[in-house]
Amino acid sequence: MNLLAKLKKKGTLIRLRDRYIHMLKNDLLFSHPLKHIRDEGEQLIPEEGGFGAVLSRAGVGKTAFLVQLALHAMLENKYVLHISLIDPVDKVTLWYKELFNGLGQHYKLAQVNQLWQTILPFRFIMTFRVSSFSIPKLQERLTDLSQQDIFKPEIIIIDGFQFDETALDFLSNLRALARTHGCRVWFSVHTHRHEDIQPDGMPARLSTLSDSFNLILKLEPAGSIIKIVPIKGIKSRDGGRPVYLDSSTMLISE
């Protein structure tokens, strides 16, 4: 990467013609409610190779929440690899487009399409069948991408991973891989209504795994909103100002 590109990536060099888009991005990041659950410039997941999890029952909004985390990161010029084990590329693309348009409407952004085009290169979608998803395969794909300088993810989102008895091994191998590539990893975790819940909020089935995550959030439907309940690793700011998902738009709101 040459010096200009490096400066641009760091956000210290803004070309005159990109100034308007840069201001749009800043406005959006400034107004975004995620600022209430993290410090400016800090990552929600503190360390490279760290894991975060979003728990909820089916259909509550795990994917919507994760996509918004991804959009937020893309606005900060961070590269996001979205791995879906449930949806095809087209459907994942649609999630992003819909939620971004929702953000655009909510914050009344002008030239939303132009902004969308500037953040798109920061996203890469991979989809796998659950049965064929494995660490060696992911390793191979990531190496392909980084060696050819196509894409170097800083955040990986894994949606639809089945947490079972083999998950512990998988997580420890993934952690090593994520450290090598300097990534933080977010998971969606599907819980069930009938499951026993541990005192720390994790389902009993996943109790052995809870140490693997640096941060755990739970989505709980409550009327027209979906509460975002921090279970582990969240530092609340602004005196713990609550952040939730608006169930009509699925946008993170305050």
Add this chain to the structure above:
Amino acid sequence: MKTEENVRNIGISAHIDSGKTTLTERILFYTKRIHAIHDVKGKDGVGATMDSMELERERGITIASAATYCEWLTHEINIIDTPGHVDFTVEVERSLRVLDGAILVLCAVGGVQSQSITVDQQMKRYKIPSVAFINKCDRSGANPDRVISQLIKKLGHNAVAMQIPIGLEMNFEGVVDLITMKALYFDGDNGEIVRIENIPESLVSRAREKREMLIDKASIFSDELTEAVLEERNISDDVLIEAIRRGVLSRQLTPVLMGSAYKNKAVQPLLDAVVSLLPCPSDMVNEALTMDEKEEPVLLSSDSAKPTVALAFKLEDGPYGQLTYIRVYQGIISRGETIVNARTGKKVKVGRVIRMHADQMEDISAIPSGYIGALFGIDCASGDTFVSPGLNVTMTSMFIPDPVISLAIVPNDNKSQINMSRALGRFTKEDPTFKTYVDDETNETIIEGMGELHLEVYVERMKREYGADVTTGRPRVAYRETITKKAEFNYIHKKQTGGAGQYGRVAGYIEPIESNDFIFENKITGGSIPTQYIPACEKGFRQCMVKGPKLEFPITGVKVVINDGASHSVDSSDMAFQAAARGAFLEAYAKASPVINEPIMKVVVETPTEFQGAIMGLLNQRRGMIVGSQDEGHMTVIEAQVPLSEMFGFSTVLRSSSQGQAQFTMEFAIFKQVPQSIAEKITEEVAARKKNVA
């Protein structure tokens, strides 16, 4: 006419040299549509396809014609021409959507080759149920078992043999039918006598084993069959066929038949399978779109009593004028009836209604729902939908994308010039995405379309079908100009130095808009420009959109607002305000930071997984932005957005990087600003071109 259950609208899908022509020829012979078999010349060589084309022309039949009708047992079979190319053209889509089922022909020696993958992907894309036919079992090196395993591994089909061969290569004698458990031999000069015998002793155990496999795979689709298996009851032929049929209709099972069309062996059982396993029109779900902006799907019911919905899927020039091939999806089209062309809204009276019989036609009184026929004397374009008066639906989307690529074509002689004009007239009628015009400056005929392959196909058709020998220029990308910021104008057009004077002043601003349209807004208050001159102002601005001042590409995405101006009681005129508007636009345009936009294509590459890394590299080198990759077992689908200008020659590079196994489709996605370095290059190219013209 027979009932709808007895109709099959099928396509024969095959790669070059797998015997599609020979097989079609035999089908027509056994169904008594033709009375003698003629061989395809040069069958082993590269010339085979060309020879077969010649043969078709000579005999005036069939594969090149849109729909050929034949009868087998109590069923009507319409064999519809399926184009061999996969470009996302409207024409391909139309031809495929009239099919209800298909025969996938594979070569027993070559097996699943890259072109088989291509044709299979076509069928998948349009959700067409199919049966496979392994042809050329008489050839040296024939191995149907290997082809079946390739169908499973390479194409991901749940393929299962319905027959086993009796002998192979030179000793190929016939097949064992695993449903009736009988050996079938084909006697007579042309294999027309089917002799049914007991299975040869040496094949009995293998036949039993393969039948078990067939029953096992079919049982998933039928509880009755599963129960019969569990209770170890006798399985009737009907139960087994019904289970296989259900698997075929849901596209979860591909029964495999085998034979040798050239040696006249086992074509009749294939026809039996078409009749018993492939869907009839009412088995398929067909949808139309409402004609409002939302284009919502409407389910059509295969009922002749309902209002008519029919699709004109192919036009042909015949000795009696234009022949329009039509498939009726709902209702009935009868002679003398009035129908409406949904695109133009014009009412049309149905004249002659016919059905194609190989090289002859038969007059019929009506085409009911599910059937294919042809109309004479209807002036329409290919892809038009005909409906009953009052019905507002269409079978194809009404939104036609703008062309993204152009090519200059020059006829090589006078005869070609005439033929080229005829061909262009026909193609523009057939395909709304294909356009043509004569460049004022260079006097060249320019054809425009949706991709390199799209235009290549038409140039090839011009040569083959119309005998128009043309030379093509280099393809040119359809760039656009637009502005990136707001700029004001205040321009006076004044010519009052003698003769009739001209005076007009327009003031306002131009600003970028997100859509590709042109918007004109009049915010004049107090009559500073009299109302009668406002349309002239708009016209003046619109004229500027055709050719941008920067590089003479069309301008898009601009909003013009006029909010002030002045006029003269004598010297102002429409002409004066048009000129003022043009001057105003030029003044503001230079200040509005104009840029060049280029068409970005959505490119989808389907490749065996082992080549996905290399192909992502290829796309990346071409300024492509990879949207994502989808792992589909042995295949990976990569989706990317790549500038069209970088896609020239991509198919060759893709083939060599994937041992010919990857294929791609491309369609227009958006217009995007070109990077500075590329913009400079384009500027140089345009300057050089202008110099050449001058």
